[in-house]
Structure formats: structure tokens, C-alpha cells
Amino acid sequence: MMQALVTCRGLTKVFGKGELAVHALDGVDLDIHRGDFATLAGPSGSGKTTLLNMIGALDKPTSGEVTIEGTPLSTMSKAALSELRLEKIGFIFQAYNLIPVLSALENVEFVLQLQHVGAAERRERATAALHEVGLAGMESRRPSAMSGGQQQRIAVARALVSRPSIVLADEPTANLDSTTTAELMELMSRLNRDNGITFVIGTHDPRVMAHSQRHIEMIDGKIESDTND
Amino acid sequence: MNNFGILRTIAWRNLWRNPKRTLITLIVVTVGLWSILAFSMLLNAWAESSRQNALGLLIGQGQIHAAGYMDDPNIDHLMPPPDGALRDVLDSDGVAHWVARLQLPGVVQSEYKTLPITILGVDPAGEREISLVPDKIVEGRYLNGLDDDAVIIGANLAKRLKTTLGRRIILMSTGADGYLEEYSFDIVGIFDADQGFEDSYVFTGRSLLQEYMGLDDEIAQISFVLPDESGLPAMIDTLKAAAPDLDIRDWKQVSVMAAAMNSAMKSIIYIWLGIMIIMMSIGIINTQLMAVFERTQEFGLIRAIGLKPRMVLWLVTLESALLMAVGMVLGVILAVLTYFGFQGGLDLSGFSRAMEAIGSGQVLYPQFAPADFVIYPVLIWVIGVLVALWPAYRAQKISPVEAMRHAT
Numbered sequence: 139m140m141q142a143l144v145t146c147r148g149l150t151k152v153f154g155k156g157e158l159a160v161h162a163l164d165g166v167d168l169d170i171h172r173g174d175f176a177t178l179a180g181p182s183g184s185g186k187t188t189l190l191n192m193i194g195a196l197d198k199p200t201s202g203e204v205t206i207e208g209t210p211l212s213t214m215s216k217a218a219l220s221e222l223r224l225e226k227i228g229f230i231f232q233a234y235n236l237i238p239v240l241s242a243l244e245n246v247e248f249v250l251q252l253q254h255v256g257a258a259e260r261r262e263r264a265t266a267a268l269h270e271v272g273l274a275g276m277e278s279r280r281p282s283a284m285s286g287g288q289q290q291r292i293a294v295a296r297a298l299v300s301r302p303s304i305v306l307a308d309e310p311t312a313n314l315d316s317t318t319t320a321e322l323m324e325l326m327s328r329l330n331r332d333n334g335i336t337f338v339i340g341t342h343d344p345r346v347m348a349h350s351q352r353h354i355e356m357i358d359g360k361i362e363s364d365t366n367d
Numbered sequence: 368m369n370n371f372g373i374l375r376t377i378a379w380r381n382l383w384r385n386p387k388r389t390l391i392t393l394i395v396v397t398v399g400l401w402s403i404l405a406f407s408m409l410l411n412a413w414a415e416s417s418r419q420n421a422l423g424l425l426i427g428q429g430q431i432h433a434a435g436y437m438d439d440p441n442i443d444h445l446m447p448p449p450d451g452a453l454r455d456v457l458d459s460d461g462v463a464h465w466v467a468r469l470q471l472p473g474v475v476q477s478e479y480k481t482l483p484i485t486i487l488g489v490d491p492a493g494e495r496e497i498s499l500v501p502d503k504i505v506e507g508r509y510l511n512g513l514d515d516d517a518v519i520i521g522a523n524l525a526k527r528l529k530t531t532l533g534r535r536i537i538l539m540s541t542g543a544d545g546y547l548e549e550y551s552f553d554i555v556g557i558f559d560a561d562q563g564f565e566d567s568y569v570f571t572g573r574s575l576l577q578e579y580m581g582l583d584d585e586i587a588q589i590s591f592v593l594p595d596e597s598g599l600p601a602m603i604d605t606l607k608a609a610a611p612d613l614d615i616r617d618w619k620q621v622s623v624m625a626a627a628m629n630s631a632m633k634s635i636i637y638i639w640l641g642i643m644i645i646m647m648s649i650g651i652i653n654t655q656l657m658a659v660f661e662r663t664q665e666f667g668l669i670r671a672i673g674l675k676p677r678m679v680l681w682l683v684t685l686e687s688a689l690l691m692a693v694g695m696v697l698g699v700i701l702a703v704l705t706y707f708g709f710q711g712g713l714d715l716s717g718f719s720r721a722m723e724a725i726g727s728g729q730v731l732y733p734q735f736a737p738a739d740f741v742i743y744p745v746l747i748w749v750i751g752v753l754v755a756l757w758p759a760y761r762a763q764k765i766s767p768v769e770a771m772r773h774a775t
Contacts, residue, residue: 196671197768217675224673231771237665239380244373251373252673296672308771
């Protein structure tokens, strides 16, 4: 069998101590494969965001191990984890997704600049990414002059432009109306289908789940069901 | 554009996200630097005016005395008029003017009062070249010659003695034979200088005073000025070589008071500099801490995207550095404009009494010290950037997970 893109083994995450301790993750084992379009669902407090943070190298587990493309994260320094996020992971958050002082194009270019991509290539790739998400002609607009849906599209373009191994999205549609939600999900599905990009989306929105090929259900920090099993 | 380039763009634009806050800090920094430079120019002008006044009245740029005179200025420590090698140096192009004086401690007496003073026997023609006193006669005339049998006294001394122009006073001092000599003189002129000077000196013709004191041609001091003051240390050395037995000093050694005033001015500037730096530091820390606090989610986002913690530190520090740099440029421009605005002199004749009390002239000419316009801005900029490291460090410590949790 092909090696998994992401593997989580025995992941636990405990917040607080003693009687106040909360087990946000309680022994999670999970493999994410290349090309997956997975939704991570469950009620609030089920551990979706915590698990996405572990996979995204934003937080460290109390115990257990996450590996991305065979590399264990527990041994890496903060700077190395920053590098890993920059090169291999794209993020889409619910809010505060963009740098407000930069234009749409500059927001997308930002990641490429951190990757030391040359100016001409950077401009070309960022423009192409904005075209891809349907924002042609809006390159010079600041986020504050754009709708919530358009801002999330910029976030998708930024997440994709660095050609990451995986895109993690945490409640990407929480602030969007149903039309915009449908458009965004259609966009991400197409990118997965046509370009083979791996998505893991944390959500409890049924409209999002409807687009997923793989559905992972979490309850109380554990994986309750996984349509891949 | 490298990482620094994009950070610079973000930093610059962030400054203008909250224009009001940025402008307030900018005003503090700009006005702070301007005030330091303007204050420095004005204090230097004051220091220079006071120095020129003090030196111009009597001290000159340097003085020569017989050994022991400075410690015990009486008739036992006099010297002959300059001759030989010393005279050659004094008459050379290296010295613009010099005068010989007989200066003795004494007492002045009017019909009403007796006061201690210093009696100066001068060469009126020479004094006109070197001293401001001849120009400060407000009533009557200056002395006419070496044997002018008259005195000029200060306005305040005349007031204290309850005497006036045209009246007679008696001068007393110890003569060469050790006995008290006393002679009466007509007051032919009243001069106006600072009060301390007016109270201390009485002027008469040198030859006459020598005669009355039973002296031949002995003198107490030679005062000199150079065509260019920068040559003073070298001239002092030359004079010392020409007259190794005499006590030769520059103005700082002659008048410790004038020298102390000069260094006190510098201390005042440094104290002001310190106050301004503290105010500006508080402004910068406050601005940047507020900005960091407001942008917690944003820092979380850029850390999540892949910006290293060190780069966040750079970003915030860069914002402070840019803000300070703009303030420094504006402050320098403002100070230069101030300099040119008052280049013709700042007329403070409305405060003439106060100016006299501080030993200054009534018109101050701002002193442009190019080094100050480099050193102070650079110093303030460096300190501003250093204090901004604290908010920057706080920004660097923001955890992306914590920041993003606040966002949702």
C-alpha cells in the first residue's frame, strides 16, 4: 500500500491539569492519503480543530506522533516547523485569513516571497492562482474592499499557490452564506479532482460534508467513524 | 523582493493602519528631536555669547602673569613689560592684539561708602583693540591715555558709592614700599556691563597708577587674543617656550567660571536629551504594544503560514525603525529651518535684564554644530529601535494556535 501523506499515531492532547484536565484528543490514529478530500466533522469540542492544528504543525500533541511525508514532527524546532508549514501545508481559516494591509495579489504572493521565489515567477503564479479561484481583475483590491466569499477565495489561492502537499481548512464556510458556500466547495472539489490536491476540512456544515469523498466523524476527542475504514 | 522587502512593505503600511496613533508618536519624535537640536543651538549660542562677553571684557583668550600672581594677586608678584623672545611672539602675526595691565587689589571710597575693588591701570589705546569696556561707556568718556589722571567706574558701583559722573573718589592700595597709598580721581566715565563686573573694577591710566604705587614699569598681566582661536593651544606652548618663568594660561584656566558655564550648558543639553529620549521611548513602546495587541490574530496567521518567529520580531522592530526614521528626518528638517529662520540673530533685547544676569548678549546667534545634527538623531533612533524590541519580542512569542483560537 502507498505510504500515507500524513499519519497520526496514538495522538492525545490534554489541556489543563488534574481534575480540570480536558482530553481534546484521546488516542487518535489516522492516515491521510494523497488526493483525499476529507471532512472532519463532529460537534463543538469534539477535537476537530485540535487535530487540524496537530496535522498542521501548529501545536504539539501531549503524546503520540504526527508524520508528514515520513518526517516525524516531534523532533523539529519551531523554525523548522515554520519551514515545514511554509513548504508543505496550506491553511484556510474561518476568519482573519488575510493580511489586511496587502492587496489580494500581495497576500497570495506573500507565501511565495517567503519561499524566495523570483519576482517574475511569483507574480505569474499568484495571478494564475487568483484566476483559478475566479478573482481575475481583483488583484489590487485590499481584503477590506471584498466580500467574505471573495476573501476566502483569496485564502484558497494563497493556500494553493505554494503547491503544498496538503491544504487544511478549519470551518472555511462558517461566515459565508449558502450560495458562497456552494461556490467555495465547488472550487475546492474541482481543485482536488483536477489537480489532485489533498484537502482536510474541519466542519459541522452538512453542505460541506456533501462534497467530501471521505467523511471522518469525531466525538470526545476520538474518531467515531471514518468512511475509509 | 526578498523577505526583508515584503516585511518593509507590510511594516510601512501597518504604520498607516492607525494614522492617528502613528501621527501622535511621529509628532512626539519629531518635536522631541527638533527641541533637542533647537535647544542645543540656542544654548550653544548662549554659551558662546556669555563666553565672548566674559572674554571680551577683560580676560581675552589667554593671559600672562608673573609666577605666583594668580594665587596671590598683589604688588609683590609683578613682572616687567614683555621683551626679548616673549615680545617677539606677542608682536608676531600669531597674536592679533595684546595689552599690558597693572591690576591691584584695593579699596574705593566715596563721601558715603568704602568698598573693596580691583584697580586696573590700562593702556586705553590698546584696550580699544582688545576689550569691550571702551564700547560700554554709557556716561562721559573712556580714558584718554596711559597717564590720564581720571577713573571710569561701573554704573552699579557708582550707585552703591552714591556718586556720579564728575565727582571725585579715592583709590587706596598697598604701594611698592609696603605702605598704603591713596589718591583721588575724577570720575570721567561710567560703563555698563554685568553687575558683578561693574562692582569689581575701577579703571585708570597705567603709567599714572605705576607712578602712584611707586613702581617703574612693572605690570601684573598681559592679555592677548589670536586671529584664529583654534590656534590657542599651540600659541600657549609657544609663549611658554618663550617665557618659561611666567605663568601662561588659556581663558579656561584664567576664568574657571567661564569654563564651568560652558560645560554646564552641555550638561543642560544632555539632561534635556535624556528627558526627550524617555518621552519618546514611552511613546514608541505604547504605540507598538497597542499595535501588537490589536494584531494578535494577524501575527498568529503569518506564523501559521510559515513566517519564522525571528521574522515577526524583525517586522515589529522594522515598523518602529521606520517610524523613528521618519521622525528623525522631519525633526532635522525642522531644526535646519529653525536655524535659517534665526540665522540673523534671535533678538532678546526685550529681556535685556535677564540676558545680562546670565552674562549673555541681547542678540543670540544660533550655533550650528553639524555633528549634533548627526549624533543626536542617530542616538535617538538607535535607542528608539532598542526599546521597541520589547513589543517586538512580545509579538514573536505569540503562539499561532492561541492567536487563531481568539479569532474564531
